[in-house]
Amino acid sequence: MAIDAGQYSLDPNAESWEIPSPAMTMFDFDYTDGREQLLRLYDKGTRKQWIGSDRIDWFQDVDPTNPVGMPDELNPLFGTTWWDKMNEAEKGEVRRNLEAWRFSQFMHGEQGALICTAKIVQTVPDIDSKFYAATQVIDEARHVEVYSRYLHEKVQLVYPLNNNLASLLDDVIRDSRWDMTYLGMQVLIEGLALAAFGTIRNMASEPLAKSVNAYVMQDEARHVMFGRLALRDYYPSSPPPSETSARSSAWTPATACVTGSWARRSGSASTCPTRWGPTSATASRSACSAATCSCASCRS
Numbered sequence: 001m002a003i004d005a006g007q008y009s010l011d012p013n014a015e016s017w018e019i020p021s022p023a024m025t026m027f028d029f030d031y032t033d034g035r036e037q038l039l040r041l042y043d044k045g046t047r048k049q050w051i052g053s054d055r056i057d058w059f060q061d062v063d064p065t066n067p068v069g070m071p072d073e074l075n076p077l078f079g080t081t082w083w084d085k086m087n088e089a090e091k092g093e094v095r096r097n098l099e100a101w102r103f104s105q106f107m108h109g110e111q112g113a114l115i116c117t118a119k120i121v122q123t124v125p126d127i128d129s130k131f132y133a134a135t136q137v138i139d140e141a142r143h144v145e146v147y148s149r150y151l152h153e154k155v156q157l158v159y160p161l162n163n164n165l166a167s168l169l170d171d172v173i174r175d176s177r178w179d180m181t182y183l184g185m186q187v188l189i190e191g192l193a194l195a196a197f198g199t200i201r202n203m204a205s206e207p208l209a210k211s212v213n214a215y216v217m218q219d220e221a222r223h224v225m226f227g228r229l230a231l232r233d234y235y236p237s238s239p240p241p242s243e244t245s246a247r248s249s250a251w252t253p254a255t256a257c258v259t260g261s262w263a264r265r266s267g268s269a270s271t272c273p274t275r276w277g278p279t280s281a282t283a284s285r286s287a288c289s290a291a292t293c294s295c296a297s298c299r300s
Contacts, residue, residue, distance in 0.1 A: 014160070017161070017166075019169075019170055019173045019174060020174065021119065021173050021174060021176075022176045023119060023122060023123050023176055023178075024123060024176070025122050025123065026122070026123055026124065026125045026178075028125055028126055028127040028130065030127065031127055033127070033128075034126075034127065034128035034131075035126075035128055035229070035233070037229055038128040038129060038131075038132055038226070038229055038230070039128055039131070041132055041222060041225060041226060041229070042128065042131045042132040042135060044222065045132055045135035045136065045139070045222055046135055048218065048219070048222070049135075049138065049139075050142070050215060051142075052142055052145050052146040052149070052215075055215060056146060056208070056211055056212060056215065057207075057208070057211070058149065058153070058208075060207060060208040062154040062155065062206060062208055062209075063206065064092070064096055064155070064156075065088075065089075065091075065092025065093075065095060065096060066092065066095045066096075066099075066206070067095070067096060067099045067100075067154065067155050067206060067209060068099045068102075068103075068200060068204045068206050068209040069204045069205030069206035069209070070095075070099070070200070070203055070204055070205075071203060072091075072095075074203070075094065075095065075098060076098075077094060096155065096157060097157065099155060099209075100151065100155050100157035100158065100159055101159045101162075102196075103147055103150060103151055103155065103209075104151060104158050104159035104160070104161075105159070105161070105162050105165055106143075106147050106193070106196075106216075107144060107147035107148055107151060107158075108160075108161045108162075108165060109165060109169075109189060109193060110140055110143040110144045110147060110216075111140075111144050112165075112169040112172075112173070112185065112189070113136075113140045113143070113185055113189065113190065113223070114137060114140035114141055114143075114144060115173065116172060116173065116181050116184075116185040116186075117133050117136045117137050117140055117185070118133075118137055119173070119178075119181055120133040120136075120178065120181055120182065120186075121133045121134055121137065123178040123181065124178050124182075124230070125178070126230075129226075129230050132226050133226070136219075136222075136223055136226065139219040139222075139223070142219075143216050143219070146212050146215070146216070147212070147216075150208070150209070150212055154208065168184065168188075168189065169189075171184065172184030172185050172189070179230075179231060179234055179235075182227045182230055182231050183227070183231060185227070186223055186224060186226055186227025186228075186230075187224060187227040187228060187231065190220055190223045190224045190227065191224050193220055194217065194220050194221065194224060197213045197214075197216060197217040197220065198217065200213045201213055201214055201217065
């Protein structure tokens, strides 16, 4: 039962995607002024750099019928009549396509984060935020690299950008406000990614997939913290209408992303690793429902 990835694409032949993005470039000439927590995070970001080709053992073999080694119970088809009628070869093809789809969205999302973080360097008014965002640009480029290598060399199947993730990225990148780039990418998208990575860390059995996600997850925890620190200082001093607008408009696509991607794949609300709601969005944080989660975003 071969599944053509192209049938799920809006435009399977597209090799690029253009989004108009108006932005104001900001210089900050106060080079000595910086928030202590952000400067510490910047220092940590420079010291925690790693090289994907050196740190990850790419010589490990991957089972093509179950590339990540996730339990079948988490497959959205598990327990249905379709699943019960499949033979083992067909179930293996479903597993391969599911993980190719999931990791492809990770890869596309990381490129979105790469673009958004470069935009933060350009638009954020504070020099300490520019410092840290510059380290994150390198992080995101590395994440795109390792996910691309995993998909192309090991799974050998790549899916196009999912509609829901595309809609969320489009909203975040089009918005000219620098705080919306933070809220949409650093807090919402990165926070959701942290929860998904944590689920793979806790439940996957294939060592290569676990290793790739573990290293990416270390970086993502800093990224979410970066967004929270910056917005915590900005939102209390911003005019209430702007604050309300930013939080409200961020909440709508975040809801669409969660309900349109993870919940449909997990099969039930009880297995969804992240609980998003108006309270969590207003507080600029994610709350992980998995009792085993120990990511920095959930601990702090």
